[in-house]
Amino acid sequence: MGVNIATIDPREAEHFGRLAADWWNPKGESAMLHRLNPVRLRYIREAVDAHWGTDPRDFLPLKGRTALDVGCGAGLLCEPLARLGAAVTGVDAAPENIGAARAHAAAAGLSIDYRAGEFEREVSGRTFDLVTSMEVVEHVADPAAFVAGLAAALTPGGLMVLSTPNRTPLSRLAMITVGEGLGMIPRGTHDHDKFLTPDELTALLEDAGMAVTDITGLGFSPTVGFHLSGDMSLNYLLAARHA
Numbered sequence: 040m041g042v043n044i045a046t047i048d049p050r051e052a053e054h055f056g057r058l059a060a061d062w063w064n065p066k067g068e069s070a071m072l073h074r075l076n077p078v079r080l081r082y083i084r085e086a087v088d089a090h091w092g093t094d095p096r097d098f099l100p101l102k103g104r105t106a107l108d109v110g111c112g113a114g115l116l117c118e119p120l121a122r123l124g125a126a127v128t129g130v131d132a133a134p135e136n137i138g139a140a141r142a143h144a145a146a147a148g149l150s151i152d153y154r155a156g157e158f159e160r161e162v163s164g165r166t167f168d169l170v171t172s173m174e175v176v177e178h179v180a181d182p183a184a185f186v187a188g189l190a191a192a193l194t195p196g197g198l199m200v201l202s203t204p205n206r207t208p209l210s211r212l213a214m215i216t217v218g219e220g221l222g223m224i225p226r227g228t229h230d231h232d233k234f235l236t237p238d239e240l241t242a243l244l245e246d247a248g249m250a251v252t253d254i255t256g257l258g259f260s261p262t263v264g265f266h267l268s269g270d271m272s273l274n275y276l277l278a279a280r281h282a
Contacts, residue, residue, distance in 0.1 A: 078265045083200050086278040090198040099124030104168040109158045110175030114140035117151050127151045130158040159188040166194040173202045177233045190247035202276040206234035250282040
């Protein structure tokens, strides 16, 4: 099946590119991502162990495996995936993000293959054991084509992990009214109408030949912060494999 590679929304790429220099500042405009990242990593680690039967105590569960992170920003997820043993490729639409990612990885002594552009073109003909794309599908111009491209990049027997906000009144309040209104998320980051419900994203994945194996909510409380939850009204993560 051919994949339409025109999935980048130029306005979204420009918006995130302007934030590149601040990506790695945990108190800057990307502070919310820094708070989200440990929860994402926990979910990915549990999904990896469930999918491949790796030991939860293993420090390198992805050793010998390849990983692709699409919409990688400045590498907040790529670097921990590399530390878990994966040979990581990170692709982002904004060259400024990739510049920041390369500089940070070099300073950390990590070898990560970072590329700027359409991920379908940048990794054309290659497949990966693990494909991740966190908080990205709600920003692309064509979600169906984007999901089909992710599926095409996944090795048979591989694991895909996605996360995205749900389209609910709570997500609008939390991410746009409060998050962007108070400066915890850069203004203009989100368009609530582009958020996907779990059923909608599942349908896109199934149309691309994938089977969803888990969906878990990502909740927030003032006492514990972000945490995995049965409540998907704010945000959710899912794991999928080829059907």
